[in-house]
Amino acid sequence: AQKxxxxxxxxxxxxxxxxxxxxVYETRDTxxxxxxxxxxxSGELVFLIRRNSxxxxxxxxxxxxxxxxxxxxxxxFTITASQVVDSAVYFCALxxxxxxxKLIFGTGTLLAVQP
Amino acid sequence: xxxxxxxxxYLFRKxxxxxxLSCEQNLNHDAMYWYRQDPGQGLxxxxxxxxxxxxxxxxxxxxxSVSREKKESFPLTVTSAQKNPTAxxxxxxxxxxxxxxxxxxxxxxxxx
Numbered sequence: 043a044q045k046x047x048x049x050x051x052x053x054x055x056x057x058x059x060x061x062x063x064x065x066v067y068e069t070r071d072t073x074x075x076x077x078x079x080x081x082x083x084s085g086e087l088v089f090l091i092r093r094n095s096x097x098x099x100x101x102x103x104x105x106x107x108x109x110x111x112x113x114x115x116x117x118x119f120t121i122t123a124s125q126v127v128d129s130a131v132y133f134c135a136l137x138x139x140x141x142x143x144k145l146i147f148g149t150g151t152l153l154a155v156q157p
Numbered sequence: 158x159x160x161x162x163x164x165x166x167y168l169f170r171k172x173x174x175x176x177x178l179s180c181e182q183n184l185n186h187d188a189m190y191w192y193r194q195d196p197g198q199g200l201x202x203x204x205x206x207x208x209x210x211x212x213x214x215x216x217x218x219x220x221x222s223v224s225r226e227k228k229e230s231f232p233l234t235v236t237s238a239q240k241n242p243t244a245x246x247x248x249x250x251x252x253x254x255x256x257x258x259x260x261x262x263x264x265x266x267x268x269x
Contacts, residue, residue: 075256085245087260133199137256145258147199
């Protein structure tokens with residue numbers, strides 16, 4: 043069975059703090075894809091990153107960085123020097139096997155960045 | 158501008174009524190998806206379509222119906238058989254080349 047777990051329901055930080063959002067996934071497939079999406083208060087999901095199972099290289103994009111570790115089945119997301127505009131719900135998701143490209147979502151982490 | 162549009166943004170329905178949510182994309186994407194989001198939960202797949210005139214049930218299809226007569230359009234009908242339809246509905250699409258799905262702004266449906 044495929045599953046995505048985001049154990050942190052809510053995180054509150056003060057602006058300029060670094061914050062890491064955890065994501066643990068489960069799958070028996072050897073080929074799979076991991077994603078992070080941001081959902082601001084407006085509701086629309088914004089795509090942030092895609093990672094395939096064969097590429098464990100970490101990625102940095104500005105203040106965002108992602109740490110993919112197959113050994114621990116984790117795909118964590120770090121925001122450096124957080125800003126108020128980072129306040130949102132963040133979802134980790136998995137596509138695993140099959141031809142449906144069905145996204146399996148975690149329950150999301152609500153990040154509140156206080157000024 | 159290329160993108161996905163959903164209308165209306167807010168929708169109110171009386172119990173026992175069917176209602177149709179619109180989803181249109183001009184990204185030339187082949188596949189389209191409907192998800193439902195409830196408070197404190199992730200998104201759950203209702204229906205998806207990988208090509209025109211073809212669609213499959215997702216995890217929570219009961220009480221919903223769809224059609225895919227045009228590549229650009231994938232409307233979702235919430236029928237009176239759906240026991241708890243109040244939720245936020247998101248439409249998404251993707252190309253055949255990459256796996257990431259792109260989402261519309263959503264429709265918030267409330268049953269009165």
